[in-house]
Amino acid sequence: xxxxxxxxxxxxxxxxxxxxxxxxxxxxxxxxxxxxxxxxxxxxxxxxxxxxxxxxxxxxxxxxxxxxxxxxxxxxxxxxxxxxxxxxxxxxxxxxxxxxxxxxxxxxxxxxxxxxxxxxxxxxxxxxxxxxxxxxxxxxxxxxxxxxxxxxxxxxxxxxxxxxxxxxxxxxxxxxxxxxxxxxxxxxxxxxxxxxxxxxxxxxxxxxxxxxxxxxxxxxxxxxxxxxxxxxxxxxxxxxxxxxxxxxxxxxxxxxxxxxxxxxxxxxxxxxxxxxxxxxxxxxxxxxxxxxxxxxxxxxxxxxxxxxxxxxxxxxxxxxxxxxxxxxxxxxxxxxxxxxxxxxxxxxxxxxxxxxxxxxxxxxxxxxxxxxxxxxxxxxxxxxxxxxxxxxxxxxxxxxxxxxxxxxxxxxxxxxxxxxxxxxxxxxxxxxxxxxxxxxxxxxxxxxxxxxxxxxxxxxxxxxxxxxxxxxxxxxxxxxxxxxxxxxxxxxxxxxxxxxxxxxxxxxxxxxxxxxxxxxxxxxxxxxxxxxxxxxxxxxxxxxxxxxxxxxxxxxxxxxxxxxxxxxxxxxxxxxxxxxxxxxxxxxxxxxxxxxxx
Amino acid sequence: xxxxxxxxxxxxxxxxxxxxxxxxxxxxxxxxxxxxxxxxxxxxxxxxxxxxxxxxxxxxxxxxxxxxxxxxxxxxxxxxxxxxxxxxxxxxxxxxxxxxxxxxxxxxxxxxxxxxxxxxxxxxxxxxxxxxxxxxxxxxxxxxxxxxxxxxxxxxxxxxxxxxxxxxxxxxxxxxxxxxxxxxxxxxxxxxxxxxxxxxxxxxxxxxxxxxxxxxxxxxxxxxxxxxxxxxxxxxxxxxxxxxxxxxxxxxxxxxxxxxxxxxxxxxxxxxxxxxxxxxxxxxxxxxxxxxxxxxxxxxxxxxxxxxxxxxxxxxxxxxxxxxxxxxxxxxxxxxxxxxxxxxxxxxxxxxxxxxxxxxxxxxxxxxxxxxxxxxxxxxxxxxxxxxxxxxxxxx
Numbered sequence: 004x005x006x007x008x009x010x011x012x013x014x015x016x017x018x019x020x021x022x023x024x025x026x027x028x029x030x031x032x033x034x035x036x037x038x039x040x041x042x043x044x045x046x047x048x049x050x051x052x053x054x055x056x057x058x059x060x061x062x063x064x065x066x067x068x069x070x071x072x073x074x075x076x077x078x079x080x081x082x083x084x085x086x087x088x089x090x091x092x093x094x095x096x097x098x099x100x101x102x103x104x105x106x107x108x109x110x111x112x113x114x115x116x117x118x119x120x121x122x123x124x125x126x127x128x129x130x131x132x133x134x135x136x137x138x139x140x141x142x143x144x145x146x147x148x149x150x151x152x153x154x155x156x157x158x159x160x161x162x163x164x165x166x167x168x169x170x171x172x173x174x175x176x177x178x179x180x181x182x183x184x185x186x187x188x189x190x191x192x193x194x195x196x197x198x199x200x201x202x203x204x205x206x207x208x209x210x211x212x213x214x215x216x217x218x219x220x221x222x223x224x225x226x227x228x229x230x231x232x233x234x235x236x237x238x239x240x241x242x243x244x245x246x247x248x249x250x251x252x253x254x255x256x257x258x259x260x261x262x263x264x265x266x267x268x269x270x271x272x273x274x275x276x277x278x279x280x281x282x283x284x285x286x287x288x289x290x291x292x293x294x295x296x297x298x299x300x301x302x303x304x305x306x307x308x309x310x311x312x313x314x315x316x317x318x319x320x321x322x323x324x325x326x327x328x329x330x331x332x333x334x335x336x337x338x339x340x341x342x343x344x345x346x347x348x349x350x351x352x353x354x355x356x357x358x359x360x361x362x363x364x365x366x367x368x369x370x371x372x373x374x375x376x377x378x379x380x381x382x383x384x385x386x387x388x389x390x391x392x393x394x395x396x397x398x399x400x401x402x403x404x405x406x407x408x409x410x411x412x413x414x415x416x417x418x419x420x421x422x423x424x425x426x427x428x429x430x431x432x433x434x435x436x437x438x439x440x441x442x443x444x445x446x447x448x449x450x451x452x453x454x455x456x457x458x459x460x461x462x463x464x465x466x467x468x469x470x471x472x473x474x475x476x477x478x479x480x481x482x483x484x485x486x487x488x489x490x491x492x493x494x495x496x497x498x499x500x501x502x503x504x505x506x507x508x509x510x511x512x513x514x515x516x517x518x519x520x521x522x523x524x525x526x527x528x529x530x531x532x533x534x535x536x537x538x539x540x541x542x543x544x545x546x547x548x549x550x551x552x553x554x555x556x557x558x559x560x561x562x563x564x565x566x567x568x569x570x571x572x573x574x575x576x577x578x579x580x581x582x583x584x585x586x587x588x589x590x591x592x593x594x595x596x597x598x599x600x601x
Numbered sequence: 602x603x604x605x606x607x608x609x610x611x612x613x614x615x616x617x618x619x620x621x622x623x624x625x626x627x628x629x630x631x632x633x634x635x636x637x638x639x640x641x642x643x644x645x646x647x648x649x650x651x652x653x654x655x656x657x658x659x660x661x662x663x664x665x666x667x668x669x670x671x672x673x674x675x676x677x678x679x680x681x682x683x684x685x686x687x688x689x690x691x692x693x694x695x696x697x698x699x700x701x702x703x704x705x706x707x708x709x710x711x712x713x714x715x716x717x718x719x720x721x722x723x724x725x726x727x728x729x730x731x732x733x734x735x736x737x738x739x740x741x742x743x744x745x746x747x748x749x750x751x752x753x754x755x756x757x758x759x760x761x762x763x764x765x766x767x768x769x770x771x772x773x774x775x776x777x778x779x780x781x782x783x784x785x786x787x788x789x790x791x792x793x794x795x796x797x798x799x800x801x802x803x804x805x806x807x808x809x810x811x812x813x814x815x816x817x818x819x820x821x822x823x824x825x826x827x828x829x830x831x832x833x834x835x836x837x838x839x840x841x842x843x844x845x846x847x848x849x850x851x852x853x854x855x856x857x858x859x860x861x862x863x864x865x866x867x868x869x870x871x872x873x874x875x876x877x878x879x880x881x882x883x884x885x886x887x888x889x890x891x892x893x894x895x896x897x898x899x900x901x902x903x904x905x906x907x908x909x910x911x912x913x914x915x916x917x918x919x920x921x922x923x924x925x926x927x928x929x930x931x932x933x934x935x936x937x938x939x940x941x942x943x944x945x946x947x948x949x950x951x952x953x954x955x956x957x958x959x960x961x962x963x964x965x966x967x968x969x970x971x972x973x974x975x976x977x978x979x980x981x982x983x984x985x986x987x988x989x990x991x992x993x994x995x996x997x
Contacts, residue, residue: 012819015812016753025760036767038774038789058920061686094689094780099788100920108774140774143789146719146911149685150918186918212921 031113039110040093040140043086045127047073049105052080053191053246056097056106059149064090065097070128077197078244088122095140100149102189102246109139152251155184157258162470167439169330172467173235173258178214181262184255185211187247194241194256199576200226200585204241204256211259217275219263224276227260227584228302228345229295229324231337234261236328238461238579264340272344281348284308286598289371291358291538294322295580296377296572298345299587300594305348307595312371313352314362318408320352322379323573324580326404327426329433359538368567372601373594377572377583380532386421390484391528395491399430399529406433414438415524416446419494421481422529423451428464430529435473445472448521452499452511454478476521480513484526493522534574560593561586569594616657625662627655634662639981641670648696648992650965652985656978664973666966672996679955684710684784685919687952692778694957695994697740700733701935702957703782705942708863709931710784713924713946714916721910722786727865728902729773729781730933731895735806736765737936738892741989745885746817748982749826754817757809764802771795784922786913796903803896810893818886827881831972831984835879841971842963845938847988850887851879857934869901881987888936888989921950930958937961937989959994966995 027033035041047070057065067082075081084097084106098106106126111133116122127134158174165172176184190205198204203222210219223230237257245253273279288304290297293315301311319325320342324333346352358364367374383398385391397413399422405412416438420431431449438445449468451458455477458465465475479496486492498517504510536555539547548556548564554574555563561571571586573579617625627634640651649670655663675694679687691706692699704726711718718726739762743755766776771792773779781788817823835851837843848855856873858866874890876883916922926948932941938960945954969985976984 006821009819009821009824012815013817013822015815019753019757019812036771036774037792038772039770040774040780055920059685061682061689092689092778093775095774095788096685096689143912145721145790145909145913146915147786147788147913148915150920151915186921189918189920209921212923 034138035110035112037110037138038140039112039138040095040108041110041112042108042114042131042133043084043091043097043126044107044109044131044134044136044139045084045125046105047083047125047127049103050083050127051078051103051193051246051249052082052084053102053189053193054080054082054084055100055102055189055191055246056084058190059096059100060091061094061096062090062092064088064092068125070125073128075196077240078193080193080196083125083128085123085125089119096149098140099142099147100189101142102191103249104142107139107141109133109136111136111139150189150247151183151187152247154187154252154255155180157255159467162467162472165331166445166471167436169433169436171235171334172331175265176255176258176262178266181211181259182214185209185259188212188254189247191246193244193246194254197244198241199579199582200588202226202241202260207263208254208256208259211263216263216266220267220272220275223260223263226588227581228299229341229580229584230260230264231341232295232324232333233581233584234258234264235333235337236324237581240581269340269344273347278306278348281306282308283310283349284598286310286372287312287370288594289314289367289374291367291374291376292316292322292378292572293320293342293352294377294379294572295324295583296379296587296590297322297375298342299584300375300377300569300571300591301350301587302345302348303588303591304594305345305350307591309594309598311350313350314356314358314367315352315354316357317404318354320354322377323381326381326407327400327429329403329406329429331432331436332429357538359540364538364540364543364568372598373567373569375569375571375587375590375594376574377570377587378534378536378538378574379583380534380573380578382533382535383528384531384533385528386481386530388481388483390486390491390526393484393486393491393526394489395486395524396484396526396528399426399527400532402430402527403433406437412437413525414441416442417523418447418525418527419521419523420447420449420527420529421451421494422449422531423453423458423460423477424529424531425460425464426532427451427529428460428468430527431473431475432464432468432471434527435468435471439472448474448476448523450475450479450481450494450496450521451477452480452502454499457502479519480511482518485520491524491526493520494526495520532573532578536574558593559589560596561590562593562597566597569597616660616662627663633657637978641667648990650992650995652969652973652981654973654978654981659978661973661976661978661981664970666970668966668992668995670996671993674997676955676957676997679952681951683920683950684922684924684952687955688783689778689780692780693993694997695935695940695959695961695991696777697991697993698733698737698935698937699778700729700782701933701940702942703780704730704864704933705931705940705957706944706955707782707784708933709929709942709944710924711914712929712931713927713944714784714922715925716785716914716916718786718914719911721790721907722912722914723864724902724906725772725787725790725912726782727869728899728906729769729779729787730864731898731902732765732769734936735892735895735899736762736769738888738895739765739806741888741936741986742813742817742885742892745888745983745986746823748986749823751817751820751823754813757813761802761806761809764805768795768799768802771798783913784919785916786911788912790910790912791906791908799899799903803899806896807893810889810896814889818882818889824882826980826983827885827987829878829880829882830980831881831884831976831987833879833884833968833972837968837971841968843938843968844960844963845934845936845989846874846884846887846891847938847964847968849873849891850876850884852877855938857932857939861932863933865902865905868905869898871898881983884987884989891936923948923950924952932958935960937964937991940994957994957997959991959997961990961992962995964988965990965992
């Protein structure tokens with residue numbers, strides 16, 4: 004039976020008649036919460052078009068499209084995300100994974116438009132009323148990361164263990180470290196576009212994640228036949244543009260490449276790379292110089308069945324990689340591993356042969372179907388300040404070469420090195436080691452025009468040089484090397500205020516009032532290298548297309564105007580190893596094209 | 602039988618006898634039977650499914666449930682999505698209570714990958730799950746009252762639910778699909794002033810629930826239509842896989858939060874709400890008390906939740922997260938009972954199989970078909986809502 008209370012109780016509802024209504028008066032203008040995930044915003048000047056937003060979007064609501072006013076350049080794909088609101092589910096993962104933090108969501112959520120196509124738009128490029136809104140969803144902080152922004156630390160030899168020897172400093176990644184580091188990659192491919200050789204970087208990093216190092220090696224050799232070398236001393240332009248580096252440490256792409264090469268035993272290379280049976284074409288190519296471009300050209304030509312002969316002036320192969328880069332950065336056994344593999348493909352090297360002296364270019368032209376020249380930059384440039392003609396003023400490249408050749412090099416207790424590039428650091432650190440061996444202490448100072456923030460040398464080179472007790476004192480312009488008879492007293496410098504003018508042209512400005520004197524018994528110049536094209540006969544040189552600065556001009560196939568002569572490496576582009584490799588590869592393709600059409 | 606399954610006409614001579622299979626032979630040519638479709642758009646259905654009813658007079662003779670109106674193929678879709686890409690999908694499995702999908706999916710992944718979620722994130726997850734339960738109960742309450750003719754309750758509870766959705770919006774950035782519990786953690790700490798506003802909302806809910814009790818539960822009409830109606834026999838609970846308030850109203854204290862504690866529930870003080878009569882009224886009352894308990898739990902959580910701390914554990918890069926091979930079943934107590942995700946990983950970047958165990962599957966299909974026979978057509982909606990089913994989670 005129903006109780007009386009059950010009949011009366013429902014009338015309680017009537018008390019709500021006098022209550023204020025809870026309805027929102029103007030729902031269209033209600034502001035959403037501060038964190039609301041509304042319409043997209045993108046700071047397109049920050050955005051680099053890496054496309055991680057596109058890859059994480061499960062609805063395929065984001066496409067990367069070209070945008071007016073955004074140029075494709077190193078580190079920027081030139082594309083920007085276009086969002087399709089017919090597909091978007093406003094999960095905001097695109098914001099969370101954005102490498103530059105340029106993408107965010109405003110808290111605006113009403114948009115009325117009669118044309119459905121308008122709901123597909125490029126945030127940031129098409130002005131919207133919510134672009135200026137501060138509120139909305141941004142990538143959360145408090146340890147919230149969808150990928151690890153921190154680089155896996157690389158083990159290095161302690162300064163006190165390395166400062167007397169030329170043992171390799173960088174120890175390389177373990178399997179676990181390499182996989183952790185490879186995991187950080189967002190596979191955007193910005194690095195691929197920037198790498199001069201366009202290496203398949205995301206692919207070989209993926210191979211590390213999949214623990215398929217044979218596949219990794221195959222990816223490396225697609226574009227780079229010197230992975231042990233590049234895995235150690237590449238200038239890694241890829242890392243400079245790495246999208247993860249915008250808000251974190253860039254991927255250690257160079258060390259990962261080295262990891263793959265290190266882990267694959269040399270004796271299995273031919274099997275892994277499927278180069279056991281190459282079909283010869285019967286055509287012959289001569290290559291001048293066994294540096295990176297020459298070796299790269301030889302490798303790809305050999306794969307295509309050409310019989311290659313490399314002519315090398317020095318008694319060992321490698322060019323600047325062997326005679327310029329000290330062993331603590333690039334051990335000879337690793338250098339030989341890459342070179343020996345290329346030789347195993349049937350490439351022949353003739354050592355101690357100088358073109359123009361032992362054999363002429365004309366003879367090469369007659370004996371071979373094509374000739375590739377990659378002779379590099381082996382002549383040190385001089386500052387030409389008073390005193391540089393003194394016998395105790397040396398060129399860094401000459402000293403570095405002599406160290407490798409095992410010659411006795413002049414070594415004083417106090418040395419000043421002029422230069423701020425990697426070569427300057429190489430000679431500084433090499434001399435520091437030799438001084439420590441000979442005198443038990445280091446007395447080498449390097450000075451450069453560039454101040455510390457714009458020194459061309461890699462940052463770690465400067466740090467490590469200091470760890471090894473070398474003094475780096477950048478930002479000074481050399482004025483005069485003070486000499487006294489057969490002795491050097493030291494280097495006079497003045498403060499360098501700026502190196503480049505507003506057009507990025509070399510125009511150093513000095514403050515003559517700020518002077519300094521670096522006492523030294525010996526001075527080493529390391530301000531850059533020049534090329535030596537004396538092997539080209541004068542008559543031939545005159546026919547060849549060259550620019551005003553004396554550089555040989557080549558087309559996209561690295562073919563000179565002579566047709567049969569191709570050129571690459573530091574004499575054309577760079578200077579660095581990876582440009583040489585890329586040039587050699589392209590020249591090999593060009594030679595193949597040239598000889599196929601011939 | 603002392604308790605009738607449902608009220609039926611006492612004079613059974615008017616009805617055909619059941620055959621050996623326990624069903625009646627329906628002869629439409631006799632013009633005694635009528636077939637009607639209840640749903641898929643019927644407001645008493647709480648979502649898109651339909652009941653194909655065979656009526657004799659105003660009594661249901663037979664019922665066949667039809668689902669498929671909401672089939673989106675999520676389980677299959679997820680096999681073609683990377684794990685992180687499943688995250689925006691899972692919440693859509695159960696529209697009115699999405700957070701349990703997020704939690705079960707994330708915790709299954711974390712278990713397979715061996716990831717410890719930070720303390721603050723655990724508390725925030727507990728909070729969000731209880732908020733989700735609260736808003737789901739409020740939505741259900743309006744439905745239950747509405748299906749039996751009381752429009753006013755729905756107006757109140759939907760208003761109260763809106764207050765919770767405001768808090769969701771503030772905390773998670775979304776009102777319905779929160780997409781907040783990402784594998785590894787959550788996507789934000791409590792905003793400034795959240796506690797204050799939450800406390801005010803809970804007080805408002807308490808105030809309204811007193812009136813709801815008086816208007817809906819202490820109501821002669823509601824009692825007349827629900828007491829002794831739609832009884833679930835405790836013996837069915839195991840064979841039908843009945844969980845949640847449907848089981849607790851029958852006196853079986855099943856509650857995943859107690860039976861298989863997860864998140865921060867072991868640190869909270871509560872006892873599962875149970876009833877004994879197992880009829881529509883008891884189930885409604887169990888849910889009402891469960892709702893009040895949830896209000897109390899949120900107050901307890903608000904007192905303990907940290908304001909600072911990491912919100913996400915370190916995980917592999919989500920763009921190519923390979924979850925170690927294995928299988929697991931992760932479960933949680935939603936408003937309708939046990940919600941679970943069965944996840945199989947073959948060690949790749951894609952889930953091999955994900956199966957969603959939504960409690961509505963058992964409640965709305967097999968159990969309903971059994972209970973509905975001999976119900977009055979006017980009670981069908983009330984009976985169905987009393988099982989608290991959400992069709993989207995039947996069809997993943």
